[in-house]
Amino acid sequence: MSATRKALDNEAEEPTARQEAVLDAVLSLMVEEGDQLTMNAVARRASCSKETLYKWFGDRDGLLTATVRWQAAxxxxxxxxxxxxxxxxxxxxxxxxxxxxxxxxxxxxxxxxxxxxxxxxxxxxxxxxxxxxxxxxxxxxxxxxxxxxxxxxxxxxxxxxxxxxxxxxxxxxxxxxxxxxxxxxxxxxxxxxxxxxxxxxxxxxxxxxxxxxxxxxx
CATH class of the missing domain: 1.10.357.10 (Tetracycline Repressor, domain 2)
Structure with a gap:
């Protein structure tokens, strides 16, 4: 199962407060940097490691999926x-x-x-x-x-x-x-x-x- 598929299958799970902060960081970076969004930039802005991002969201698509859901919610x-x-x-x-x-x-x-x-x-x-x-x-x-x-x-x-x-x-x-x-x-x-x-x-x-x-x- 791909990391993106894993993120999609966990749709019903509500993000924790720490994960919400990460998703808000993604949205802020999209406003500021547009297409230059990277996992490194997200990790720096959210003060967490890339390993944590991959553990929580899988790959970049998984992070984007969670971000879109967070905004649409x-x-x-x-x-x-x-x-x-x-x-x-x-x-x-x-x-x-x-x-x-x-x-x-x-x-x-x-x-x-x-x-x-x-x-x-x-x-x-x-x-x-x-x-x-x-x-x-x-x-x-x-x-x-x-x-x-x-x-x-x-x-x-x-x-x-x-x-x-x-x-x-x-x-x-x-x-x-x-x-x-x-x-x-x-x-x-x-x-x-x-x-x-x-x-x-x-x-x-x-x-x-x-x-x-x-x-x-x-």
């Missing part, structure tokens, strides 16, 4: 009670997810990480592109899926395919924000603006997929 839906879900709780959970995601993708670390991934995917320089896709976009979709399905089971949402519903929500939340940030545009991504965008996207999604109440019988 910041995007979560709000808490909700699936057994007693109502429109207000569903709306709050979707809004929290949207605000969370916008906050993460507009951060300098995510911008740097995604720029690297796009460049590597185009040149086939490394596995960073597929790693970001699998542990970022696809993993986040699976994270919101239970919320969407709980809303459907509660009779609050109406859709046939959860993935299609998620892509609609994803598009309403993200719009052209991420591509503009990746291309260097300066957008107002203050907490207040993110909150407004999250509310607007959530309300638009509920207008599209919210189950309409049945008309009373005559």
């Amino acid at each position: 910041r995007v979560r839906a709000g808490r909700y009670d699936g057994q007693n879900l109502d429109v207000a709780a569903l709306r709050d959970s979707l809004k929290d997810f949207a605000a969370n995601w916008l906050t993460v993708i507009s951060s300098p670390t995510s911008i740097a990480l995604n720029r690297l991934a796009i460049g590597h995917a185009a040149s086939h320089k490394s596995n960073l592109g597929p790693i970001v896709l699998a542990n970022g976009r696809f993993a986040i979709g699976e994270r919101l899926r239970p919320v969407l399905e709980a809303g459907r089971e509660a009779g609050l949402l109406d859709f046939d395919d959860p993935e299609t519903a998620f892509r609609t929500f994803f598009g309403l939340v993200g719009r052209d924000v991420q591509i503009r940030l990746l291309l260097g545009d300066t957008l107002d991504m203050s907490a207040a603006e993110i909150e407004r965008d999250a509310v607007r996207a959530t309300d638009q999604f509920l207008a599209l997929h919210g189950r309409k109440p049945s008309a009373p019988k005559a």
Whole structure:
């Protein structure tokens, strides 16, 4: 079994506080040095040995996979009670997810990480592109899926395919924000603006997929 495969198989394990510090060091180096990220640089920044990095994460791809997961883990839906879900709780959970995601993708670390991934995917320089896709976009979709399905089971949402519903929500939340940030545009991504965008996207999604109440019988 390869070291990268080992890191992938340990997805359910939460990183320790010391490992989190290492992953934060990786993200900082990506912002500062871009494509020059090396295991030596990470070891120096995190004040640990290369042997420790290889023991914890396997090879460089394993370290990058863990870093992407650590960054993507910041995007979560709000808490909700699936057994007693109502429109207000569903709306709050979707809004929290949207605000969370916008906050993460507009951060300098995510911008740097995604720029690297796009460049590597185009040149086939490394596995960073597929790693970001699998542990970022696809993993986040699976994270919101239970919320969407709980809303459907509660009779609050109406859709046939959860993935299609998620892509609609994803598009309403993200719009052209991420591509503009990746291309260097300066957008107002203050907490207040993110909150407004999250509310607007959530309300638009509920207008599209919210189950309409049945008309009373005559």
